[in-house]
Amino acid sequence: MRVAFLGATKGMGRALARLMVERGDTICLLGRSSVDLERSATDLSVRGAADPVPSVVCDLEKPETFAGAVDAAREALGGLDAVIVTAGVFAIQEDLEADPLLAERLVRVNFSNTVVFCEVAKKALLDDGGGTLCVFSSVAGERGRKPVIIYGAAKAGLTHYLEGLDHKHRAEGLRVITVKPGFVKTSMTAGLEPPPFAGEPDAVARRVLGAIDRGAPVVYAPAPWRLIMAVIRALPRAIMRRINF
Numbered sequence: 001m002r003v004a005f006l007g008a009t010k011g012m013g014r015a016l017a018r019l020m021v022e023r024g025d026t027i028c029l030l031g032r033s034s035v036d037l038e039r040s041a042t043d044l045s046v047r048g049a050a051d052p053v054p055s056v057v058c059d060l061e062k063p064e065t066f067a068g069a070v071d072a073a074r075e076a077l078g079g080l081d082a083v084i085v086t087a088g089v090f091a092i093q094e095d096l097e098a099d100p101l102l103a104e105r106l107v108r109v110n111f112s113n114t115v116v117f118c119e120v121a122k123k124a125l126l127d128d129g130g131g132t133l134c135v136f137s138s139v140a141g142e143r144g145r146k147p148v149i150i151y152g153a154a155k156a157g158l159t160h161y162l163e164g165l166d167h168k169h170r171a172e173g174l175r176v177i178t179v180k181p182g183f184v185k186t187s188m189t190a191g192l193e194p195p196p197f198a199g200e201p202d203a204v205a206r207r208v209l210g211a212i213d214r215g216a217p218v219v220y221a222p223a224p225w226r227l228i229m230a231v232i233r234a235l236p237r238a239i240m241r242r243i244n245f
């Protein structure tokens with residue numbers, strides 16, 4: 001596959017990009033820092049990428065960079081079969097409540113700007129006859145929960161948007177894949193107490209790659225989070241008000 005990948009410099013994105021080059025996919029890296037992109041491109045080359053790995057600056061805080069970056073990736077790879085978005089930001093609920101500007105920035109990056117980026121990516125993929133748009137949302141978007149009210153609201157909006165895209169464009173050959181990670185040990189969650197069933201990036205990457213290959217519209221990772229969230233979705237509000245999950 002020829003893949004434009006936004007967010008492969010760290011965490012789950014880095015693990016997934018490594019897995020993909022190891023099996024022969026070609027990747028164009030998109031990210032906000034040319035230094036970090038260069039370092040990631042070298043890392044992927046060492047892991048077996050066939051040709052030098054191209055990279056393009058694309059910042060989720062700067063929508064004006066989106067169209068140029070997707071076009072550049074398409075040109076560098078000679079077309080696009082997939083666009084993957086793992087880029088995103090996190091902050092704890094207390095910090096978001098204390099700082100409205102931080103809250104606005106998180107919602108803008110994780111929701112509105114990610115939607116705008118996906119609109120650009122969707123158009124590029126459809127112009128090439130379809131393909132895969134795989135985007136990392138979160139289990140935090142499944143239900144209003146005390147510890148992740150604002151982050152979860154942004155991810156809920158993103159999940160909803162991606163579901164709509166899948167409904168609208170599947171018949172045209174666009175496969176939209178929503179990844180819903182539970183807690184995964186990455187730089188994003190460094191310093192937080194890992195709950196039971198916390199996952200590792202490599203295992204998540206293997207699960208997500210399987211979903212991409214199958215064209216599964218939704219994937220929970222690690223797997224137990226599918227069941228955990230089914231239970232959480234079924235809990236009455238009176239219980240949700242009492243627990244701190």
Ligand SMILES: NC(=O)c1ccc[n+]([C@@H]2O[C@H](COP(=O)([O-])OP(=O)(O)OC[C@H]3O[C@@H](n4cnc5c(N)ncnc54)[C@H](OP(=O)(O)O)[C@@H]3O)[C@@H](O)[C@H]2O)c1
Pocket residue numbers: 006007008009010011012013031032033036058059060061086087088089090109136137138139140180181182183184185186187188189
């Ligand atoms: N870890 C978890 O427990 C968890 C759970 C549920 C959902 N998720 C979601 O899964 C995705 C991946 O998370 P992760 O844990 O792998 O995170 P991570 O290790 O913090 O990596 C985040 C990636 O996003 C990129 N990024 C951040 N802001 C950006 C911006 N403005 N423009 C472009 N790229 C930007 C980072 O690039 P830089 O190298 O430039 O910083 C990095 O490559 C995120 O969408 C996250 O919300 C994570």
